[in-house]
Amino acid sequence: MAMKDYTIRRGVDYRVYESEPLTFYAKCTQYRSGCDWLIRVSMISRKYCWVIRRYNGIHTCTRATISQDHSKLDSNTIAEAIKPLVEADSSLKVKSVITEVQSKFNYTISYRKAWLAKQNSVEKIFGGWKASYEALPIWFEAMCHKEPSAVVHFETMPAYQVAVSQDGNNNIVPIAFAIVEEETSDAWHFFLSNLQQHVVTRDSVGLISHRHESINAAVTRSNGAWPPPKAFHMFCIRHIESNFLRKFKAPYLQKFVVNIGYLRTVCEYEVCHQRLREWDEAYTNYLNRIPRKQYALAFDGGYRWSHMTTNLVECINSVLKGACNLPITALVKATFYRVNELFTQKRAEMEARINAGHIFF
Helix, strand or coil, X not given: CHHHHHHHHHCCCEEEEEECCCEEEEEECCECCCECCEEEEEEECCCCEEEEXXXXXXXXXXXXCCCCCXXXXXXXXXXXXXXXXXXXXXXXXXXXXXXXXXXXXXXXXXXXXXXXXXXXXXXXXXXXXXXXHHHHHHHHHHHHHHCCCCCCCCCCCCCXXXXXXXXXXXXXXXXXEEECCCCCHHHHHHHHHHHHHHCCCCCCEEEEECCXXXXXXXXXXXXXXXXXXXXXXXXXXXHHHHHHHHHHCCHHHHHHHHHHHHCCCHHHHHHHHHHHHHHCHHHHHHHHCCCHHXXXXXXXXXXXXXXXXXXXXXXXXXXXXXXXXXXXXHHHHHHHHHHHHHHHHHHHHHHHHHHCCXXXX
């Protein structure tokens, strides 16, 4: 690493003639052609240090061309250089890696080399990707031993989905996580089945999601676990609005469509629905294909508790920022520890309120 760092900063290069655990011998790429630079070093095992045995001065060569990259500036070297950045933020963008290399080494590397360097750095910090899958069951066992009430279910099928609720004081409470290969009907069925078995233990629960076909298919094949009166499946109004705008290219109706969902009385809803129909009957025909109780507050029966979007999940996604870029076991650990920290904080807040004499109904 010291050799590479020196060479990169000087803008010169060398060729390795011998590289063994105890010896290293290299010469300038222009040796005997304008430069006599060479170095031979060996390891003193008992002192665990390298000793320079032979060294021919400084480089006297000049590079024929000015390059934007350097052969010794490989992904492994870059990975070591950016480790502090990746440790601080594992979601570090590849463009930021390129910028950091430009600042530190004065070279512009390719996007691919920067991406490989970041992956290399993540592996150095959090462990290998394949080995992480092997370590996951062991970590699950340790987690459940420490926290017996925790529920873990995994299948050998290699995306991040989160279920979030809110308590009476409007605190956001993450209640279940699933890591799946991709957003498919099978993946959602896996998630919803475990959610219903281990979390949803009472009837009249509101389930708010976007209108992804895989979610609808998973709810349909749930063998009676999610239809009323056990649960009420409703849609995010922002997702409906987004699909509406994508279909009709009418940005001036963006707020209007959202407001229809938020109206609390049937009378108000009918007035706005009629107004939308007067603009274009195709607009209301589109909305009419969605059951009103699944997107309009006026018809939801109170099961939304005034929540019209999936914004609660987005809040938790910000708490878990960067975790989904990690190897599987590091991802699970990060999720567990961050959520544990959240619950510890909320518990302290509740105990302080109780000790202060607050009464909860």
